Amino acid sequence: MVGRVFAAALLLTAPAAALAQSGPPSPDAVRAPRTPAAGGVSRNAPVNGVLVLYGNERCPTNADGAEVVVCTRRPAEEQFRIPKELRNFEVTPDNQAWAAKEAANQGVGAVGVGSCSTVGAASATGCVVQNATRWKRERKAAAKAAEDQP
Numbered sequence: 001m002v003g004r005v006f007a008a009a010l011l012l013t014a015p016a017a018a019l020a021q022s023g024p025p026s027p028d029a030v031r032a033p034r035t036p037a038a039g040g041v042s043r044n045a046p047v048n049g050v051l052v053l054y055g056n057e058r059c060p061t062n063a064d065g066a067e068v069v070v071c072t073r074r075p076a077e078e079q080f081r082i083p084k085e086l087r088n089f090e091v092t093p094d095n096q097a098w099a100a101k102e103a104a105n106q107g108v109g110a111v112g113v114g115s116c117s118t119v120g121a122a123s124a125t126g127c128v129v130q131n132a133t134r135w136k137r138e139r140k141a142a143a144k145a146a147e148d149q150p
Contacts, residue, residue: 054079 025052051069053059055076078084091100111119116126 029104035149049070051071053071053073057140059069059071061069106116111123113120114126114129115123115124117123117129
């Protein structure tokens with residue numbers, strides 16, 4: 001019974017609510033004031049951090065010049081590139097993808113040609129391939145380490 005009374009009250013008030021919301025607001029309607037940026041802070045300035053500028057952009061400040069904004073400048077041709085500190089990403093076991101970790105487990109229990117096991121015909125050929133791959137990886141890492149050192 002209570003549910004029917006509630007539904008009837010809802011149906012009676014729904015058209016009034018729909019009529020009240022139609023059309024633009026009246027000119028004398030009270031509007032909420034717009035909240036400006038916090039206490040004289042320029043619009044382009046970061047709240048907590050450093051603003052990166054490219055080319056000849058100016059470091060923003062407030063109208064009085066009293067606001068301190070930490071800016072760093074980079075060449076204009078670097079604007080649409082990945083930042084230098086993120087370009088040379090080195091994969092470590094901590095940030096390695098699960099797909100790569102799973103690929104390392106594919107050879108577990110393999111026997112036969114190319115498996116580097118003592119079981120099966122020509123199984124030692126896999127050991128040669130694994131040693132060559134390991135050697136190549138070590139050489140590449142050594143060359144990169146020598147390149148990074150001044």
